[in-house]
Amino acid sequence: MPVTSDVTRPDDGDGDLPINELFYSLQGEGRLAGVPSVFVRTSGCNLRCWFCDSYHTSWEPTHAWMDVDEIVAAVAGYDRADHVVVTGGEPLLHDAVVDLLHELDARGYHTTVETNGTIHRDAPIDLASISPKLANSTPTPERDPAGEGEWAERHERDRIDLDSLSRLVADHDHQLKFVVTDETDVREVEELLSRLRAVAHVPIRDGDVLLMPEGATRDRLAETRDRVAELAMAHGYRYTPRLHVDLWNDAPET
Numbered sequence: 583m584p585v586t587s588d589v590t591r592p593d594d595g596d597g598d599l600p601i602n603e604l605f606y607s608l609q610g611e612g613r614l615a616g617v618p619s620v621f622v623r624t625s626g627c628n629l630r631c632w633f634c635d636s637y638h639t640s641w642e643p644t645h646a647w648m649d650v651d652e653i654v655a656a657v658a659g660y661d662r663a664d665h666v667v668v669t670g671g672e673p674l675l676h677d678a679v680v681d682l683l684h685e686l687d688a689r690g691y692h693t694t695v696e697t698n699g700t701i702h703r704d705a706p707i708d709l710a711s712i713s714p715k716l717a718n719s720t721p722t723p724e725r726d727p728a729g730e731g732e733w734a735e736r737h738e739r740d741r742i743d744l745d746s747l748s749r750l751v752a753d754h755d756h757q758l759k760f761v762v763t764d765e766t767d768v769r770e771v772e773e774l775l776s777r778l779r780a781v782a783h784v785p786i787r788d789g790d791v792l793l794m795p796e797g798a799t800r801d802r803l804a805e806t807r808d809r810v811a812e813l814a815m816a817h818g819y820r821y822t823p824r825l826h827v828d829l830w831n832d833a834p835e836t
């Protein structure tokens with residue numbers, strides 16, 4: 583179901599969520615890669631990674647407003663799927679996502695929430711797929727896709743929140759997914775893991791740390807994935823593919 587900015591509805595309901603797209607596909611990343619899933623993509627993000635692969639939820643957010651009941655009904659329309667991926671943007675920005683997760687849980691769906699790890703909510707989440715953003719994500723003036731680096735300072739200030747990260751890993755089955763390109767990025771991952779392990783109340787296993795190559799197109803992935811696979815082997819972390827890019831390149835609703 584494509585949802586675009588052409589679909590308008592006043593933001594007059596407490597329980598509404600801005601939905602950028604809602605569709606059925608295969609999970610492309612992480613430990614559930616390949617699992618048929620309904621994706622509920624909310625619009626809006628508190629960060630601005632220069633390489634954002636959901637540009638229309640961050641740099642140029644577009645959406646339609648949908649009630650939680652409407653979203654649940656749309657999800658139920660895909661009767662082959664019992665996995666739901668709530669993604670963004672940053673889905674935990676929105677109060678109503680908690681209601682949505684409770685409704686999905688009550689109906690027996692397995693839910694994955696894909697988050698940048700800067701916000702914690704008390705909500706039923708079966709898998710918290712946490713993707714803390716490294717320094718390589720900052721939209722410096724040279725890399726800013728939409729301006730001259732106006733977001734860089736805020737992005738850099740907000741991209742890591744140790745308190746939220748430690749609560750997310752303590753409350754939920756989790757995977758920590760990092761977009762990396764080289765050894766420098768992996769050193770930064772290790773430094774962050776060390777800080778997180780010092781404050782988290784649960785073990786953070788290397789097997790739950792995933793290295794993902796940067797690249798939202800097949801051409802870019804072809805440049806980055808071999809090196810990232812080698813880094814995963816060298817450091818004992820897990821490599822995650824970007825199955826949806828391999829299969830469908832950068833097509834929407836994948």
Ligand code: SF4
Binds near residue numbers: 631636639640698
């Ligand atoms: S945190 Fe995720 S959705 Fe937000 S700008 Fe970065 S890549 Fe895009």
